[in-house]
Amino acid sequence: MTDGAECVRVDLGPRSYDVRIGAGLLARAGAEIAPLLARPRVAVLTDETVARLHLEALRDGLGGIAMTSLALPAGEATKGWPEFSRAVDWLLAGKVERRDIVVAFGGGVIGDLAGFAAAVLRRGVRFVQIPTTLLAQVDSSVGGKTGINSVHGKNLIGAFHQPSLVLADIAVLETLPARDFLSGYGEVVKYGLLGDAAFFDWLEANGPVLARGDRAARQAAVRRSVAMKARIVERDETEEGDRALLNLGHTFCHALEKATGYSARLLHGEGVAIGCTLAFELSQRLGLCSQEAPSRVRAHLRAMGMKVDLSDIPGELPGAEALMSLMAQDKKVVDGRLRFILARGIGEALVADDVPGDAVLRLLEGALAGR
Ligand SMILES: NC(=O)c1ccc[n+]([C@@H]2O[C@H](COP(=O)([O-])OP(=O)(O)OC[C@H]3O[C@@H](n4cnc5c(N)ncnc54)[C@H](O)[C@@H]3O)[C@@H](O)[C@H]2O)c1
Numbered sequence: 001m002t003d004g005a006e007c008v009r010v011d012l013g014p015r016s017y018d019v020r021i022g023a024g025l026l027a028r029a030g031a032e033i034a035p036l037l038a039r040p041r042v043a044v045l046t047d048e049t050v051a052r053l054h055l056e057a058l059r060d061g062l063g064g065i066a067m068t069s070l071a072l073p074a075g076e077a078t079k080g081w082p083e084f085s086r087a088v089d090w091l092l093a094g095k096v097e098r099r100d101i102v103v104a105f106g107g108g109v110i111g112d113l114a115g116f117a118a119a120v121l122r123r124g125v126r127f128v129q130i131p132t133t134l135l136a137q138v139d140s141s142v143g144g145k146t147g148i149n150s151v152h153g154k155n156l157i158g159a160f161h162q163p164s165l166v167l168a169d170i171a172v173l174e175t176l177p178a179r180d181f182l183s184g185y186g187e188v189v190k191y192g193l194l195g196d197a198a199f200f201d202w203l204e205a206n207g208p209v210l211a212r213g214d215r216a217a218r219q220a221a222v223r224r225s226v227a228m229k230a231r232i233v234e235r236d237e238t239e240e241g242d243r244a245l246l247n248l249g250h251t252f253c254h255a256l257e258k259a260t261g262y263s264a265r266l267l268h269g270e271g272v273a274i275g276c277t278l279a280f281e282l283s284q285r286l287g288l289c290s291q292e293a294p295s296r297v298r299a300h301l302r303a304m305g306m307k308v309d310l311s312d313i314p315g316e317l318p319g320a321e322a323l324m325s326l327m328a329q330d331k332k333v334v335d336g337r338l339r340f341i342l343a344r345g346i347g348e349a350l351v352a353d354d355v356p357g358d359a360v361l362r363l364l365e366g367a368l369a370g371r
Helices: 025-036 048-062 081-093 108-123 134-140 170-175 178-195 197-212 215-235 242-247 250-259 268-285 292-303 320-328 357-369
Strands: 006-010 017-022 041-047 066-072 101-106 126-131 145-150 153-160 165-169 340-343 349-352
Touching (some): 006 215, 017 025, 025 048, 025 165, 041 081, 048 066, 048 170, 066 081, 081 108, 101 108, 108 126, 108 134, 108 145, 108 153, 126 134, 134 170, 134 178, 134 215, 153 250, 165 170, 170 215, 178 197, 178 215, 178 292, 178 340, 215 242, 242 349, 250 268, 250 320, 268 292, 268 340, 268 357, 320 357
Parallel strands (some): 041 066, 126 165
Antiparallel strands (some): 340 349
């Protein structure tokens, strides 16, 4: 039963695809994927946690479509060359051909790695995303950014490769640990903050029931997030301009993730939430928005039980200067100037290419002093 599944179309000419969103999509994965197949078989890349919880349900849902699968270790450390080459070699050993479909079944780690594997396998095969975390459903499974991490930083190796279909089964989120769910919620809030003030109002009212498991609220939040991402990606598929708005909070987040060694001290969406708070505070200090905006951001994140401040990150952090230099290594640096996504208010983000370094330094000094 799909229980009222909805569909968001990502309109990219010959690379267009549907994102289907609803509870129970796993059970009808076969019917959804069959129209894409040249022959009735798929190769599934997943992680060990998702495999244990949901792989049999996917196998059942695929019905008459034969499935082979490779389960990689769960976690960000998988998103590097060793597991990537293992995955590509497994696909080649399984004789996955140009017209076949690779399925990415997991969170953002598996989606990014499997999408990149599909992008380079035999110079490109199609792939289907079946995202199983909130973060992957609202963000990483849509838009075609695929890739892996390097010793030089996150996501530095990759390709734009759009999926052929995305199946976001809301029911699968019910096995997600609360912390991972809330981490994904950081990206949901980001959409309200960057371009949809009414959505942020809605989240203030509905966030708590959504976190407690209300399927209708979850589906509405995923649909609205995906729709916003789809419209931005349609305008700017390869991030020449507007797509950068999706990086609200991310320059701070990437520095903090690097400072905490991409460890369990800070999950990606938690870093995004802290980064959004910092971006709004910076916007207020630069006179772009009123004090009310950062206060509302902070109040909502606190009400949801999320990380908000640098003091919410356990353990030591480097000083403000060191955090600045980590930001300068971020790939969004253009000609040595720091690019930030700032805001004129809730729902009104903008790309600022020339942010004065000393304002950022003072902001970080203040934030660290609050620890
Ligand atoms: N491509 C993009 O546009 C994009 C956008 C945002 C983030 N990302 C990437 O996404 C990654 C983070 O994604 P993530 O937060 O999904 O992390 P993840 O893939 O590591 O998943 C988080 C944890 O949840 C587990 N899990 C997944 N689904 C589950 C389920 N239904 N029930 C129980 N446990 C489950 C996983 O095994 C893992 O331990 C980062 O590498 C980030 O760079 C990519």
